[in-house]
Every structure is written in structure tokens, then in C-alpha cells.
Amino acid sequence: MKTILLLLIGFIPSLVFGQHIDVPKKVTKTFEEKFQDVEDLSWNTKNDNFEASFYLNDIYTLSLYTKQGVWLETASATNPYEIPTGLVDKIYNTYSESEIERIFDVETFKNTHFFRIELTDEKTHYLITVTHKGVITEISKTALNNYDEELE
Numbered sequence: 001m002k003t004i005l006l007l008l009i010g011f012i013p014s015l016v017f018g019q020h021i022d023v024p025k026k027v028t029k030t031f032e033e034k035f036q037d038v039e040d041l042s043w044n045t046k047n048d049n050f051e052a053s054f055y056l057n058d059i060y061t062l063s064l065y066t067k068q069g070v071w072l073e074t075a076s077a078t079n080p081y082e083i084p085t086g087l088v089d090k091i092y093n094t095y096s097e098s099e100i101e102r103i104f105d106v107e108t109f110k111n112t113h114f115f116r117i118e119l120t121d122e123k124t125h126y127l128i129t130v131t132h133k134g135v136i137t138e139i140s141k142t143a144l145n146n147y148d149e150e151l152e
Contacts, residue, residue: 024069049072052065076106077104078105117130126140126142
């Protein structure tokens with residue numbers, strides 16, 4: 001009976017607080033070598049990789065690692081005033097029905113730096129990759145389900 005009770009005590013918090021992710025030691029070691037003094041660290045899986053989300057110096061940050069502990073990229077939240085002014089105007093004009101959801105300043109293991117801008121309108125989620133010089137290098141679109149229409 002005590003064993004069942006102890007199992008339930010351990011199981012119920014996992015239901016309430018979400019699933020526990022077993023992060024390999026190689027991944028946590030690489031993360032700890034790269035980042036210290038982070039706040040609100042949590043781990044998720046993303047395309048067979050491990051993604052850490054945390055705050056570093058009050059900036060929301062994501063960092064991606066392979067299962068073997070190889071660092072792939074780090075994306076730090078940033079503001080529209082930190083990207084080239086003409087680019088912000090171009091995005092607002094081109095996607096006038098959209099709202100900018102997030103802007104990340106991304107650094108990769110290939111030593112590349114770029115901005116990743118996420119926009120959403122009523123029907124589509126856009127992911128735009130832009131160089132630090134303001135050149136758009138990639139645009140991807142994902143259709144959104146309109147749950148409001150389905151409920152009516």
C-alpha cells in the first residue's frame with residue numbers, strides 16, 4: 001500500500017506540471033559550459049534535439065543542442081528597434097494584416113548571425129529570416145486553423 005501511495009505521489013505532480021524530459025548529461029554539460037546564472041530554465045524536445053528555454057540577464061533565450069551535446073544555435077529575444085529601420089517598415093507594409101509576435105537575434109554553430117521574425121495574421125503564421133544587414137533570406141508560411149469559424 002505504501003508503494004502505491006508513493007507512486008501516486010510521484011505521478012500526480014508529473015500530470016500537473018507536465019512531462020519530465022530526460023536531458024542527456026552531454027547536453028546539460030555543454031549548456032552549463034556556455035551559460036551560467038540563468039533563470040527559469042526548462043527543457044523541451046524539438047525535432048530530435050533538446051531545446052533549453054531560459055532568461056539570461058532578463059532576456060528570454062532559447063538554445064538548441066543535439067542528443068550528443070553539440071550546440072546548434074541560440075536565439076535571444078529582441079525588439080523591433082534593434083533590426084534595420086527600413087526592414088521593419090518593409091515588413092509592416094508587406095504583411096500589413098499581420099502582427100509581429102516575436103523577434104529573435106540568432107547565432108548558430110556555423111558562426112552565422114541573423115534575425116528570425118515571427119508574424120501572424122488571421123490565417124497564416126510567417127517565419128522570416130533576415131541578415132543583420134536587412135536582407136530577407138527565407139520566408140516560410142504555415143496555415144493556421146481558424147477555430148472560431150469551426151465553433152460557430
